[in-house]
Amino acid sequence: MHLNPYGEDPVRFAVELAAAPPRTAEELTDRCVAAGVVVERPGTDGDVAEVAEFLERWLAVVDSGEHRERARLLNALLAESSSSPRLTDHSGNGWHIHYRDADLPLAGVLRALISVGTALHLAGRGMDRLHRCAATDCHRAFADFTRGGRQRYCSPSCANRDAVRRHRARAGRPS
Numbered sequence: 001m002h003l004n005p006y007g008e009d010p011v012r013f014a015v016e017l018a019a020a021p022p023r024t025a026e027e028l029t030d031r032c033v034a035a036g037v038v039v040e041r042p043g044t045d046g047d048v049a050e051v052a053e054f055l056e057r058w059l060a061v062v063d064s065g066e067h068r069e070r071a072r073l074l075n076a077l078l079a080e081s082s083s084s085p086r087l088t089d090h091s092g093n094g095w096h097i098h099y100r101d102a103d104l105p106l107a108g109v110l111r112a113l114i115s116v117g118t119a120l121h122l123a124g125r126g127m128d129r130l131h132r133c134a135a136t137d138c139h140r141a142f143a144d145f146t147r148g149g150r151q152r153y154c155s156p157s158c159a160n161r162d163a164v165r166r167h168r169a170r171a172g173r174p175s
Helices: 008-019 025-035 045-063 067-081 106-125 156-171
Strands: 086-088 096-098 130-132 141-143
Touching: 008 025, 008 045, 008 106, 008 141, 025 045, 025 106, 045 067, 045 106, 045 130, 067 106, 106 130
Parallel strands: none
Antiparallel strands: 086 096, 130 141
């Protein structure tokens, strides 16, 4: 069985890239390989710039609280980044569906993976499943993959830090 490469992993990778954008072509390529992206063409400086611009637009999707606006922004990314689904065995490790044209530079591959992955995430789990961390000292984006869909923090450490802050405020102690 071949799992959908456009599912949860690209959304998690988008969150990671948005928190710490790659600064060099080598870093971009290395992080893609580490994330399991099949890299047919190593990243270039142009890819780094394109990924940075794309991530800004992806974060606008995260920051949009209104469902129709979120869908509009994501649909624009999908229109620019994806293509008709097609079967491929480009890497020789099994037939699977691609929602992108063949022979794209690395930035194009990431735009398609992340855009389609985000659309599948929101359509499958709910339009409210992208957020910014609720901790006052953190504004990191995150995708909510929890069963109940009530995640408010990007990490357990932010949740714990905020809980301590609230506890100290109730107890009248400074944070």
